[in-house]
Amino acid sequence: MRVLVVTAVAAEADAVAAGLAASGRPGAVDVIAAGVGPAAAAAATATALATSSSPYDLVVSAGIGGGFAAHAPLGTIVVADAIVAADLGAETPDGFVAVDSLGFGRSVHLPPAGLSARAAKSLDAVHAPVLTVSTVTGTAARAAELAARHPRAAAEAMEGFGVAEAATARSLPVLEIRAISNPVGPRDRAAWRIGEALDALRGAFRQLAPVLKEEPTHE
Numbered sequence: 001m002r003v004l005v006v007t008a009v010a011a012e013a014d015a016v017a018a019g020l021a022a023s024g025r026p027g028a029v030d031v032i033a034a035g036v037g038p039a040a041a042a043a044a045t046a047t048a049l050a051t052s053s054s055p056y057d058l059v060v061s062a063g064i065g066g067g068f069a070a071h072a073p074l075g076t077i078v079v080a081d082a083i084v085a086a087d088l089g090a091e092t093p094d095g096f097v098a099v100d101s102l103g104f105g106r107s108v109h110l111p112p113a114g115l116s117a118r119a120a121k122s123l124d125a126v127h128a129p130v131l132t133v134s135t136v137t138g139t140a141a142r143a144a145e146l147a148a149r150h151p152r153a154a155a156e157a158m159e160g161f162g163v164a165e166a167a168t169a170r171s172l173p174v175l176e177i178r179a180i181s182n183p184v185g186p187r188d189r190a191a192w193r194i195g196e197a198l199d200a201l202r203g204a205f206r207q208l209a210p211v212l213k214e215e216p217t218h219e
Contacts, residue, residue: 002028004029006034008034037159040159043162045167061159062177067180072126083108085098109174130154130160131146137184
């Protein structure tokens with residue numbers, strides 16, 4: 001199976017590549033740093049898929065992210081069972097309305113259920129929705145609002161939905177894997193554990209090698 005792993009920044013790409021190398025299986029996986037945010041992620045993923053000399057079988061959005069403390073404390077690995085564009089829609093007097101509820105577009109991509117479950121089991125990870133946002137949550141009020149709308153959400157990041165859009169446009173399955181570096185909520189850089197999260201990401205991709213050998217299906 002040929003896999004494209006998409007991260008936001010070079011430090012994440014390096015952690016993924018190091019984990020794959022340690023697993024003894026780096027050759028069938030390409031890792032790129034696409035840039036921050038869903039638009040950059042979608043553009044870079046689409047370009048990589050379109051210009052590759054050989055077709056890919058699976059696309060993985062990977063990196064560090066914020067964790068909803070009730071489900072994913074610092075250091076946790078989260079494998080998405082849904083990739084949700086949490087701020088794609090409209091604000092109304094009655095609250096936020098997702099774009100698909102407005103009658104156009106979509107706000108959720110579902111990874112292949114069996115594949116994402118096997119990945120989560122192999123990593124002893126939380127298997128739950130990961131939210132994609134264009135603005136990182138920095139207040140308790142915003143965190144509470146997101147948790148109320150998405151009570152099962154375990155993590156927040158900025159690229160997964162963009163990667164999923166590009167993969168889906170080519171009928172490719174997609175996974176999202178996040179290592180939790182900080183809690184979702186009030187912005188407190190002193191509480192971030194980026195180094196530890198990158199170490200966890202590296203370890204996750206070392207352990208993930210057997211799952212990446214499987215042929216994905218659109219389950």
